[in-house]
Amino acid sequence: MILFKLTQNELYKIFSLIRSYIGIILFTGIVPLILWGYGMGTSHIEGQIESSVSDMFFIEGSPTNGFTAAYFIMNFFWIHIPFLLALVGGDIFAGEHANGTFRVYATRPISRLSIFTSKVLATIIYTFIFVFYFGLLTLGLGLIWHGGGDMLVFHNGVLILESSDALVRFFIAYFFSFINMVLVSSIAIFFSTMVRNAVGPVIGTMALFIFILMVSTLPLEVFKSIQPYLFTTYFSNWEQAFYDPIPWADLFRGFGLVASNIVMFLGIALIIFRRKDILS
Amino acid sequence: MTETDMTSSQDTEPNASDQGSPALACYGISKRFKTIQALDDVTLSVPRGSIFGFLGPNGAGKSTLIRVVAGLIAADKGHFDVLGNSSLKGHGVRKDMSALVDRADFYKNLSAYQNMKILGRITGHDSDEHINSLLDLLGLYERRKDKVKTFSQGMKQRLGLAQSLLPDPKLLVLDEPTTGLDPQGMHEIRDFILKIAAEQNVTIFLSSHLLHEVELICSDIALIFNGKLAAQGSMQNIFREIDSVTIELEVEDSKTTLVFLEKTDLVTQITPLANAISIEIHYNKIPELIRLMSAAKINIFSVSQRNRLENYFLSLMEGK
Numbered sequence: 331m332i333l334f335k336l337t338q339n340e341l342y343k344i345f346s347l348i349r350s351y352i353g354i355i356l357f358t359g360i361v362p363l364i365l366w367g368y369g370m371g372t373s374h375i376e377g378q379i380e381s382s383v384s385d386m387f388f389i390e391g392s393p394t395n396g397f398t399a400a401y402f403i404m405n406f407f408w409i410h411i412p413f414l415l416a417l418v419g420g421d422i423f424a425g426e427h428a429n430g431t432f433r434v435y436a437t438r439p440i441s442r443l444s445i446f447t448s449k450v451l452a453t454i455i456y457t458f459i460f461v462f463y464f465g466l467l468t469l470g471l472g473l474i475w476h477g478g479g480d481m482l483v484f485h486n487g488v489l490i491l492e493s494s495d496a497l498v499r500f501f502i503a504y505f506f507s508f509i510n511m512v513l514v515s516s517i518a519i520f521f522s523t524m525v526r527n528a529v530g531p532v533i534g535t536m537a538l539f540i541f542i543l544m545v546s547t548l549p550l551e552v553f554k555s556i557q558p559y560l561f562t563t564y565f566s567n568w569e570q571a572f573y574d575p576i577p578w579a580d581l582f583r584g585f586g587l588v589a590s591n592i593v594m595f596l597g598i599a600l601i602i603f604r605r606k607d608i609l610s
Numbered sequence: 611m612t613e614t615d616m617t618s619s620q621d622t623e624p625n626a627s628d629q630g631s632p633a634l635a636c637y638g639i640s641k642r643f644k645t646i647q648a649l650d651d652v653t654l655s656v657p658r659g660s661i662f663g664f665l666g667p668n669g670a671g672k673s674t675l676i677r678v679v680a681g682l683i684a685a686d687k688g689h690f691d692v693l694g695n696s697s698l699k700g701h702g703v704r705k706d707m708s709a710l711v712d713r714a715d716f717y718k719n720l721s722a723y724q725n726m727k728i729l730g731r732i733t734g735h736d737s738d739e740h741i742n743s744l745l746d747l748l749g750l751y752e753r754r755k756d757k758v759k760t761f762s763q764g765m766k767q768r769l770g771l772a773q774s775l776l777p778d779p780k781l782l783v784l785d786e787p788t789t790g791l792d793p794q795g796m797h798e799i800r801d802f803i804l805k806i807a808a809e810q811n812v813t814i815f816l817s818s819h820l821l822h823e824v825e826l827i828c829s830d831i832a833l834i835f836n837g838k839l840a841a842q843g844s845m846q847n848i849f850r851e852i853d854s855v856t857i858e859l860e861v862e863d864s865k866t867t868l869v870f871l872e873k874t875d876l877v878t879q880i881t882p883l884a885n886a887i888s889i890e891i892h893y894n895k896i897p898e899l900i901r902l903m904s905a906a907k908i909n910i911f912s913v914s915q916r917n918r919l920e921n922y923f924l925s926l927m928e929g930k
Binding site: 436439 | 662681683684702705708712713715716717719720728729732751777
């Protein structure tokens, strides 16, 4: 019960801050813009698709639709979303230290573990809302704007997914993307417990994210052996939801590594937070 | 002063069985920050129903002890009880207490009411009626919907007090509650503390380095120097122990009075001031002096005792 009340408080605090809406406002503006741009360029995209598969298939109707538009947008947004999530996760502890409100909150008859858990839960809920809104906007608006139908996926040839199957694949893709974004939030929380201003954790999260992303994507032999152990290697694992058959073993291997990173970052953050002296 | 009235060392374990458990009892609390021993085996007892002043110069360890009791920092050694609940059993020790540590801080983008609601929700004391009655008690009801960032420091401190009263505490811990306030704000907070103690039946443990402030409102005190407890006891007993006090006499004829005072052996030091005469005298001899002055037909407008606590404080410091 106390955890529910504390989490309620944390969500109340998160949604009372303007910074929590920056990403949502940004997506509300940019996704329709991309969908509009996508619609303007469909004849070009369709031409390319038709020329690449004309010797195998006869295409009736349009190969571009809401599914392909949502897939198109997802491809490049998973790199940018972490920046927006770090704004909230980085502030969750450090912001209270900077405001001095921790002094008030921590004097109540509640354990540090409860405070920590409620803040983590609230951040995860915020992350879920963020990803859900992103999914709703890209897929929902994409389907309304460009319609449904079968979805063409290019992976080891051409894969045609029926619309009902495509929808399920999107839910799977969003789920694994959500887990990846929880990791980003966990890193932000980790940095947030270490310092007393909210700017540091945001910069720290992004610096670490970019650094590991670079190491995991650089095509250099020296990094090849460690790349399977870097969480950013699995940040595009959502794409596997659109393979046929879905490589569940690979997906869950990535999921396991990401989840263990979440546990590690949150575990260290909890140790830091429980031992922290609140001096001023 | 007897040993039971006033303890001048840290070795005595507070006796919890005298009148029920004390509001706050600290047992051998020590805390070290790198090279600084902030608290050194501090043992003290705060009687229920008292307004307890915790005194000491800056850096003496007042805030450190308060932070330990408030759960903001962990002691290296020792433990404490709040109304019989031991800190050894975890955070539940604070279920009957509340603390306002340092200055009051808030979620500035939220209103006074919303700030109250957030804290009240934690302990289940968030009904509109309760919140509004506390805001009314502290004179903030009319501003309850305003964002805290528009509040003056005095209003913020009052809101901090209102927040600390949310869980209906039996012990209220206040760390230098008048710091940063103007004289009017300080006066307001002092009045509110007295009002809260009387109307809400709350024991108040108050740290301050403002001796005059403590002298005005506290019934009991403890003094701390360099992390060690130097003394504790009721204010009444402490004043009885003071050998010499400074008093100011406001009289009609200063010259005659000075001649009179120089002749008497009751006074140890005489200092003429612009509008009064300052003298040093043994506390118990004040009534005799007033009687003699009246007999000598010296018209006295006022006799005011100055800095009793300061004298005591300084004598202890010199003794250390």
